[in-house]
Amino acid sequence: MFTKLCRPVASISFRTVKCFCKPRQLNKYYNIIARANCSASSSFLCDKNVIFVAGLGDIGLDTSKELLKRDLKNLVILDRIDKPELVCELKELNPKTKVTFMPYDVTVPIAESKKLLKKIFDKLKCVDILINGAGILDDHKIEATIAVNYTGLVNTTTAIMDFWDIRKGGPGGILCNIGSVTGFNAITQVPVYSGSKAAVVNFTRSLAKLAHITGVTAYTVNPGITRTSLVAKFNSWLDVEPDVAELLLEHPTQSTKECAASFVKAIEKNKNGGLWFLDQGTLENIKWRKYWDPCI
Numbered sequence: 233m234f235t236k237l238c239r240p241v242a243s244i245s246f247r248t249v250k251c252f253c254k255p256r257q258l259n260k261y262y263n264i265i266a267r268a269n270c271s272a273s274s275s276f277l278c279d280k281n282v283i284f285v286a287g288l289g290d291i292g293l294d295t296s297k298e299l300l301k302r303d304l305k306n307l308v309i310l311d312r313i314d315k316p317e318l319v320c321e322l323k324e325l326n327p328k329t330k331v332t333f334m335p336y337d338v339t340v341p342i343a344e345s346k347k348l349l350k351k352i353f354d355k356l357k358c359v360d361i362l363i364n365g366a367g368i369l370d371d372h373k374i375e376a377t378i379a380v381n382y383t384g385l386v387n388t389t390t391a392i393m394d395f396w397d398i399r400k401g402g403p404g405g406i407l408c409n410i411g412s413v414t415g416f417n418a419i420t421q422v423p424v425y426s427g428s429k430a431a432v433v434n435f436t437r438s439l440a441k442l443a444h445i446t447g448v449t450a451y452t453v454n455p456g457i458t459r460t461s462l463v464a465k466f467n468s469w470l471d472v473e474p475d476v477a478e479l480l481l482e483h484p485t486q487s488t489k490e491c492a493a494s495f496v497k498a499i500e501k502n503k504n505g506g507l508w509f510l511d512q513g514t515l516e517n518i519k520w521r522k523y524w525d526p527c528i
């Protein structure tokens with residue numbers, strides 16, 4: 233499975249390469265062509281167009297800053313947070329990358345998501361990577377948690393398939409979804425949040441297995457406890473543990489900068505089906521144990 237680049241790069245276009253190469257060779261030539269566009273020391277991310285949902289949050293902002301060291305062509309940040317001063321700060325970081333902000337609430341109807349994405353695709357003509365990072369942590373807000381952390385991510389993902397799905401003539405694409413370590417092993421006192429993150433991990437693993445049909449590869453990045461405003465104080469389900477945040481923050485944590493460094497390294501590895509564990513500044517692709525497989 234090769235990840236298609238979504239636009240001609242360097243002087244040789246995708247079409248030219250496609251005419252002369254067998255599919256299994258294309259990936260090799262895409263990377264060669266992409267590098268022709270970027271300096272030898274550049275990353276997989278050089279010259280790419282990236283949409284980052286929640287790119288202004290605590291993890292999001294440091295990850296956006298880290299991404300801007302990789303000479304992206306475009307970074308389009310979609311977020312509910314509207315902080316022009318943060319966007320201005322990001323715009324100043326790298327003249328090679330155009331940073332754009334558009335307000336977006338992931339809980340809007342999917343038709344709204346498609347309208348917004350159409351504006352972006354009309355402008356950029358193509359998008360290589362979508363990062364879905366929106367999340368809330370408050371187990372008093374059951375419907376909101378599921379709406380933001382899961383339904384919002386699924387709808388945004390489903391919406392971009394109109395533009396990426398190779399069965400519709402799309403170029404394919406790359407999905408990076410922010411799950412959580414709680415998607416592997418719950419924080420028992422926040423079962424709603426943990427369950428929403430387990431759903432993100434499970435949904436994304438299915439998408440990775442469907443990549444041969446859709447042309448869209450997918451993986452999750454799953455931070456451990458990262459010191460952000462999200463985790464400073466939050467409600468447990470039915471108040472089973474009013475001090476859940478304080479108790480958890482006694483355990484080893486990481487900074488947003490450490491998380492961001494691992495986050496972008498995982499994106500650069502670009503592994504379809506990746507289950508990336510980003511804890512205490514480390515990065516590990518974990519093996520998911522198979523207990524049952526319908527084998528269809």
Ligand SMILES: NC(=O)c1ccc[n+]([C@@H]2O[C@H](COP(=O)([O-])OP(=O)(O)OC[C@H]3O[C@@H](n4cnc5c(N)ncnc54)[C@H](O)[C@@H]3O)[C@@H](O)[C@H]2O)c1
Nearest residue numbers: 286289290291312337338365366367412455457458460462
């Ligand atoms: N901090 C941690 O320990 C930790 C660990 C694992 C996963 N995560 C996940 O990482 C992501 C970022 O969390 P953070 O710790 O930086 O907290 P944060 O509160 O700073 O970031 C949350 C982000 O989600 C956005 N968001 C929330 N509701 C939204 C909506 N309806 N529409 C669009 N955007 C919305 C916020 O605007 C913000 O950008 C979340 O998905 C969170 O679940 C955090």
Ligand SMILES: CCCCCCO
Nearest residue numbers: 412414457463480481
């Ligand atoms: C301190 C609790 C951190 C919970 C967020 C993990 O996704």
